[in-house]
Amino acid sequence: MRMSFNMKFNLGLNGVINTNAKMTRAQEQLTKQTRILTPADDPAASAKVLGLDQNLAQTEQYQNNSILLKNNLALEETVLTNMRTSMDRARVLAIAAGNGTYTEQDRRAVSAELKNIQVELLDLMNTQNAEGGYIFAGYQDKNMPYVFNPITERFEFQGDDGQKSLQLSPTIALPGNDSGKFVFDDVNARFKTTAPVIAAGGATSAFVSVTNQSRFDNFYRDNYDSLTPANNNFNVVLTAPDSYEIQRNGAALVPPVTGSFQPGQPISFRGLSIEINGPAVPGQVDFSLEPPQKRNILDTLNAFVIALEDPSTNQFQLDEAIQDALVQITNASDKVDNFMATIGGRVNVLDSVFETNEDLKINNKSYRADLSEVDYAEALTEITKQEIALQAISATFTKVSAVSLFDFIR
Structure with missing residues (x-):
């Protein structure tokens, strides 16, 4: 076969170019630490690598969400822990206020400290996170959740019941906040009765007080009728010569509740103490179960402070105010404890998902790595091999390209 100068030159040049390309490719694989430089190198592995990259990016975002969520929950837990400490102090002060030796000045000192606790609790309930959002405002985190309304003289919730959840995995999302509507406002006020009314007879006064709160609470939950308000009315019917019967809306209870009556001697009934004074027989005294109410800790302390500072508050009213405060502080504390427990549960799930x-x-x-990462030893060997091949081809090309007919004539 005859070979022209151009053919010889092109063959030599192509050899140099191809060998140089192979060496460059090996160097690029080593530099980029991957054997797949283009999808054409390995279409199947390239598709799998792309899917794995997407999964890794998604998982990394889940991990970032987990860190953010844990920080939010840690902030809420810290706030609730501090509130719990303040509530315990308020309970101690409420108990102390019932000391019979306390003067009006002593009660005012208790009131002053309770006001400071109220201010602290209000500040904690309006806590903001690092982004400036109010953590207990629900979705309305740009609005301060608790504001005092001078018209109603109550602390009103300005947020909503939303919870902002963060995705931790394709199927798991956990809330990073709790609405103050559930943590602070959804707290039962103390169950009690209305003031007694002397409906008939010559009684001069009547008092109904709760002496066993837990027993009365059970009675209240079993008997309060929200559909028929009349069923919440109770009557103490006094009959000659010295008997009483307690009825419900004019009908005898089952079984009947009866006993001997003496003016000034308390009648015990389902955790209540009913005291009727004066020539009451025959006669009747009525009272009702008050509708259930919800009250946040700020309103509870506000009402208690007013009772402590009012010089006209008598001992019975003071005792009732103390009992109201104690029960409602306890209920508020229990609610905070419940939410702290839910935070702990969320953190446990969060940690488990994070590790997964x-x-x-x-x-x-x-x-x-198995699909795409380069084998360093193989890549270095390939570079060395192609470098030697390039040197050999270059030297051969130089010699061959220099050969001509005149070289043979000489």
């Missing part, structure tokens, strides 16, 4: 995601990242990275 870390394991998935390791597995995906390992699989991705």
